[in-house]
Amino acid sequence: MEFPNEVELIEVGPRDGLQNEPEPISVEQKKRLIRHLAEVGFSRIESTAFVHPKWVPQMADAEEIAAYCNELGFTQIALTPNERAIDRAIAMGVPQVAVFIGASTQFNQRNINRTTDESLAACAAVFEKARRHNMFVRAYISMAFSCPFQGEVTFEEVNHVCKRFVELGADEIDIGDTNGRANPRMVYERFSRLRDLYPTTTFVGHFHDTYHVALANVIAAMQAGVRKFDASVGGLGGCPYSPGATGNVATERLAYMLSSMGIATGIDDEKLKALVPFAQSLSTRL
DSSP states (O other), rough: OOOOOOOOEEEOOIIIIITTTTSSSHHHHHHHHHHHHHHHHHHEEEEEEEOOOTGGGGGTHHHHHHHHHHSSSSSSEEEOOSSSHHHHHHHOOOOOEEEEEEEEEHHHHHHHSSSSHHHHHHHHHHHHHHHHHHHHEEEEEESSEEETEEEEHHHHHHHHHHHHHHHOSSSEEEETTTSSOOOOOHHHHHHHHHHOTTTTTTTTEEEEEEETTTTHHHHHHHHHTTTTTBBBBBGGOOTTSSSOOOBBBHHHHHHHHHHHOOOOOOOOOHHHHHHHHHHTTTTTOO
């Protein structure tokens, strides 16, 4: 087995980690979390989501969080699922935005009441606005391995979305094991095929730890050539539209594994470890 000398860890705790929390988390608590994450050494942090508070109440403070992140010096990523969202991100000067589409049509229909193809058609306008404002676009493919509603998700379904994201000019494509049911063999084979088809595309691995194989899936993805991974401090997270899905792979566990293997991440492991109790105190789901 061959391993890279370094990988990038993208912290997604402030958005993906907190979005599903049922109890309100104050703006000041979120700012404290984000400030400490910046001090740990993350160069990119997924900060918030410009979504309607009716659907995701925890993200109702998106503008205030985005403004705070702009002051701290790291690069923030904000979720912008539609044109209204990208307009809000542009107004706040957010440098990187993310769109998401499920490879499973059943997931899309339950999540945003659209089929996968309808979602792909709608997101073209988001890409176009982002391009006009020189914004970096991260494109998530959710439910890229299995779906709680339809079961197995085929490679062809994933590639259908990936191909369109490549055509639209995504700067990176994030392949998500949203409900945490992938295994290392699936991960290696799926990423290998995608990288063969799109050799100039940057792929990111996004693994939830429902069955405690997320770290093994990271190893498999690295063997397939992936060098960027999402993680959430304290293992925070869980998709509100994926019943039973638990948190993202814990950043501190992933960072420890990589550093012990001699793979550089730029993260201060001791500062990160010290942050975990506070991060977990924000969750009622752990």
